Amino acid sequence: MEVTRQNFKEILPEVCNAVQEADFISIDGEFTGISDGPSVSALTNGLDTPEERYTKLRKHSMNFLLFQFGVCTFRYDQNQSTYITKAFNFYIFPKPFSRTSPDIKFICQSSSIDFLASQGFDFNKVFRSGIPYLTQEEECQLREQYEERRGQMNGAGPVSYTPPSGTGVCNVPEDQREFIRSVEEKVEALLKNTDQTLDLEPCTGFQRKLIYQTLNSKYSKGLHVETLETEKKERFIQISKVDDEERRRREQQKQQREQEELNDAVGFSRVIRAISKSGKLVVGHNMLLDVMHTIHQFCGPLPEELDDFKEVAMTVFPRLLDTKLMASTQPFKEIIHNTSLAELHKQLRQKPFRPPTTECPEGLQSYDTSTEQLHEAGYDAFITGLCFISMANYLGSFLTPPKSHISARSKLLEPFYNKLFLMRVIDIPYLNMSGPDLQPKRDHVLYVTFPKEWKTSDLYQLFSAFGNIQVSWVDDTSAFVSLSQTEQVQIAMNTSRYAESYRIQTYAEYLQSRQKNTHSSRKWASDGWADTSYPSVAMTTASGYSHTDNRHQAVKRSISPSLDEQNHGADSSWTNYSVKKIKTEGSCTQTYADVAGSCDWPRLQADEGGASVSPVAEEAELDEFSANQSQASETTPPALFDVPQVW
C-alpha cells in the first residue's frame, strides 16, 4: 500500500496495529545515493576494519536522503498455516512545514538517481507528496518554540527577547512609540464600542512582538491577541474581546492545533518509533545502510564511534536479522550462490526450499511476486520477509522430526540475530551488533602507497614475482595487496626498501600509524558490552519511544551474546581465527577465511513469552543443527559480494 502525505494520518493507526500484531517486520530503504566521496570500490574496501567501514559510511553516505521506506509486517496464522502480510510503501520528503523549520539539504548521486529512474521510481510522488519527519532533537526544539511563544502570548512564560544589556525589559524604541501609541488608542476604542474584533494593519515581526508585550502588560484579561495571515501572506494581528472562559477555550484550541501540527511534522518518524517500541524482530537485506540511515534521519545523529553506534542501534532495533548474511552462512551458503535480493528470492522459490503461503487482508494492496517491482521499497521489504521465512523454514528440515514451519521467535534463528552483512569485506562476514567484532589475522597483507597515476595492473606488475595477489583499493594513491604466502611479506618489504615511487608497509605497521591518529579502541567488558556509557544524545523525549533508562537492561534481556559453551562445544574465543587460501579459477587467488568464529552462534537466555516450542524440542533442534553446520564453516568467497548501484 502506498503511503504519502495525503493518506499518512489515516493509515498510521493501521500501521501501528500491524506492527503490534506482527511476528516480525521487514524493512527496506531507497536512497538518493551511496557515496559523496570515494568511489564505491574504495568506500567498501575488502580489508576495511569494521570501525573503518562504519566511519566511511557515516561520513560519505549519510548526506543522501532515504526517500522511500518499505515496511512489511508478517503475522503467522496457525489455523490457515499462512502468513498475513501487510506491506506499506512510504514516500519520504523533508517538506519544510513552516518558515522557521529546518531546510534540509541532501545530495543526489546521478548514477543512483538514473538507476532508480530506470526502475520506474516515481520522483514526482516523493517530492510532491512525501511524508515529513523530525528527529527527536528537532521535535524537542519545535516543542520548546511552541511553548515559548505560548508563554509569551499569555504573558506567563519567559519572554524570548533578552536584551544584551541584561536589563530584562524590551523597551519600545523611540521610532516605534508613535506606532504603539496608535495601536493602544485603537484597542481603547475597541473596548468602548460594540465591535467584537479588531484587525490591525500588517506589520513587522518586531512590531508584533512589541504589540504582544504592550497588550499583555496593559490588558492581561479580556483580550485575545492572535497573529493571522492575509491572502498575500502578510502577517497581521487580530484582537478580540473575550471573557476569561472564552479566552481559555481559545488558548486550548490553539494548543490542540499546535499539537496536531507538531504530530504532522514528526510524521514518518512515528512509524520508526512504533517499530522500535514494539521490540519486534526487524528483518532486512544487506541492511547496515538501512539501519544507519534510519537512525540518522528519524532518530538522531550517528555517534562517532562504532561501539556507540552499536549501542544506539540496539536501543532503536533490539533484534535485527540480515537475510544477506543469513544466505551467506551455513547451511545456506552451499546452496545459494547469488545473494542479491532478486536472485535470492528466485532461488528460495525452488527446491530444496519452499515459498511460504501468504495472504494479504482485503483492502490492502498486495504485491504480486510474478510482476517484479524490484527497488520499490515496499516490494523489497515484502520479498525480504519471504526470503527470511523460506530460510527459517528450511532450518526446520534439519530437526527430527522435521518441521515445516519455524516461528520467527524460534531459537534456531538466534545465531543470525544482530549480525549485519559487511559488503565486500574479504575476511569479516558481518558486523556484530551485540558484541565485539571478529578480528582476522592479516599477516599476509601489505599496505602500498604510490603515485595517483598507478592502476591495478601496475600493482600486478610490481608484485609479479610473488605469484597470485589480491588488490583492494583504499584511495587514489594506496591499496592493500594480499600476498598468497605470509612468508613473502618480508621479501617484499626488503625489495621495496630502495624504491622511490612507491612505499610498502605491513598491515600491522599500517594499523599502528592509523591508531596514532584516532582514539584508542574501546575495551569490551566480560559480558560482551562496551565498558563505557553512551552519552544519551538522541533518546531523550517523553514520547514513549525512549529506552534511555532501561536501555542496557532491555537489550541484555533479549540479545545477551554470552555463549553456552557446554551445549555447543564450540570455541568461543573470537581470536582463534585462522585464514586459509584456495586457488580459484581465473587469474588470481581469492582469499577467504575459515571462520571458526562465525559458527559460534551465541545462544539466547530464556526470552519471556518468546519461544513457541518446548525446551526439549529446542535442545533437539540445536543439536541436529549444530551437527550439520559444523561440517562446513567457510564464509562466502569475495566473488559473491556484489556492490549494486543502489541498495
Next chain:
Amino acid sequence: MEVTRQNFKEILPEVCNAVQEADFISIDGEFTGISDGPSVSALTNGLDTPEERYTKLRKHSMNFLLFQFGVCTFRYDQNQSTYITKAFNFYIFPKPFSRTSPDIKFICQSSSIDFLASQGFDFNKVFRSGIPYLTQEEECQLREQYEERRGQMNGAGPVSYTPPSGTGVCNVPEDQREFIRSVEEKVEALLKNTDQTLDLEPCTGFQRKLIYQTLNSKYSKGLHVETLETEKKERFIQISKVDDEERRRREQQKQQREQEELNDAVGFSRVIRAISKSGKLVVGHNMLLDVMHTIHQFCGPLPEELDDFKEVAMTVFPRLLDTKLMASTQPFKEIIHNTSLAELHKQLRQKPFRPPTTECPEGLQSYDTSTEQLHEAGYDAFITGLCFISMANYLGSFLTPPKSHISARSKLLEPFYNKLFLMRVIDIPYLNMSGPDLQPKRDHVLYVTFPKEWKTSDLYQLFSAFGNIQVSWVDDTSAFVSLSQTEQVQIAMNTSRYAESYRIQTYAEYLQSRQKNTHSSRKWASDGWADTSYPSVAMTTASGYSHTDNRHQAVKRSISPSLDEQNHGADSSWTNYSVKKIKTEGSCTQTYADVAGSCDWPRLQADEGGASVSPVAEEAELDEFSANQSQASETTPPALFDVPQVW
C-alpha cells in the same frame, strides 16, 4: 517546446537555426537549490561587496543542479510588425553515459524542491529523460580516452599502461602466460580454418589488455580485434579475419560511432555553445545565478576572482541584459514597483506599456500567457523576452518622433548591457560585467560581532540611542549596522570600547581586516579591462566554440565600455558616488543611493551590421533620452529587492 533526451538530437538543428536567426535570445534556469551554507539572507547580505557576493555564490550555490533550462529566441518580422518566437524548455540531467564517465553528485534544498513541486515541476521527466552534458574539459578527457584506446587497438598510439619501473613494456605476468598461450593457439587455429570470427571467453580488463598487446605485435595485419559485451554485461574479445580494406572500414565505422557517442555526451552543452558562438544579445531576469550556473555546468570551472569571472562570462556571453536591473533603473523604476518576473510581466501589459505581438511558427508548441506556467524555465524565458521588448519599445516613446518598435540592437539599450542585477545589495544596483564596479561610500556602516544568541531586536536595542538603524546579517555572530548619520559612528565606537559581549568595527576597519586574508584586488587598465590575462581553462576546444585567440578583440568590438564623454557630458568617474538617506514609512530608515554612476550609460562604438536606425536618428534618440533620465537617478530602494525561494 519540451526537449528531453528522447528528442534532443532531432530538435538540436532547429534550436541552432533559431539562435542563428534571432534578434535576441532570452534564457532562464531552474535549480535544485540556492544555498548549501548560509541562510539566503546571509548569502545576500545588503552590504556585500561585489567580490564578496560572487565568492559566496560560487562557494554555496554551485553544488546545486541546473536541471531545467529555458531558451526563447525572438526574431522581428518587419512586414508583420511582430516577433517570431521559438521557446524551448530543456530538461537537463547528468546521466552517466558509461561506466567510466563522471558520476555527478548534486545537492537538493528541500524548500526549493518543495517550491518547484508546488508549481507542478515534472521531476520524473528530468530524472528519467534529462539531456546529459559535458564541460569542455570533460569532453577533452573523453576524447583523449577514445583516442588512447583506438591507438592501443591499432598498435599505433602509445600504450596507456606504463609500468612503474619505467621499462616501457608490459610484461605478461607469469600467471597469465598460460592464458595468453591458449589465446594464441586459438588464433593460429582461426587463421588456418575457414571460420571468419572467433569469440573468446569473457575475461578481465587486464587480460584483454594483454591480448590486444600480444595480437597487435604478432598479427599486426589481417585481424580485427574488438571488445564486445554479452547480454549479462560480461566483456569478451571478438577476433575477425579481415583484409586491410575491411579492417580500415571497420575502424572508420567504429570511429564514427564513437564520435556520435561523444556528441551525445556533450549533449545540452552544444546549445550553450551555439548561443555563445552567435554572439547574440542574451536576456535574462535577475540572471547572475543563471550565468554562473551555465558557465559552471556547461563550460568550465568558475574562476576564484570576480574579475576573472567577468572575463570568462563576457567570453561565453558577450552581450547580456538583465530585465530586473532594467526595470529597477530609470525611466522604469518610477513606474514599476515590483520587479519580480510575474509582477513585472503583469505591469508591462498595462499602460503606459504595450505588450508586443508575437507569433509562434506552426509545429512549435507556444506558451499562452493567460495560463501562467511560471517557474517552467521555457515559459519564464519567454515572458522575460516579452518584458524586454515592452521596456525597449517604451524607450522609443521618448524619441521625437516617437517610435513604437525599438530593435534589440538599438543604441538606446546599450546603457543596460552587461549590468547584472545584484540581489538585495543596498547601495550597488548591479554587477558591472564589462568594467569595474561601483564603490559606494559606507562611512555610516558599522561591523558588529556578538554572541550567537543575539537576534535583530538585540541590535535595535543596542543602538536604540542612535535613532533609525538598518541591520544586515552577515552570519550567526556578526552583522552590518547602518546608522542614519555618519557622525554617530564615532560615538558608537567610543561607547563600545569597554563592551565585553560585543565588538564594533568601522566599515573601513572591517574591509582592512578582510583584505589581509585575501588577494589584493586587481587593477583595471584605462580601457576598463582587467590588467591581467585569464588563464584559458575552459575555452580550449576545436569545436568552433573557442574564443581563446580573439577573445579580447571580439569582446572589445561589441561591448567596449569606454565612455563618449563629449556627447553625454556625464561624469565618467565611478568613484564620484555619493550616498544619501531618506526617511521612508515604517520602522526604520531605508538607505538608498543617488547613483551618479548608474546614469553614465557607456556608449557603444560603431557595431558593424548592428544598428538599424540612421546615425542621426540615434543621436536624437540618445539626446532625448538622456535629457529625460537625468531628472531622476536614484536606484531602487531595498524594499523592492525580494528574495524568492527559487530563482
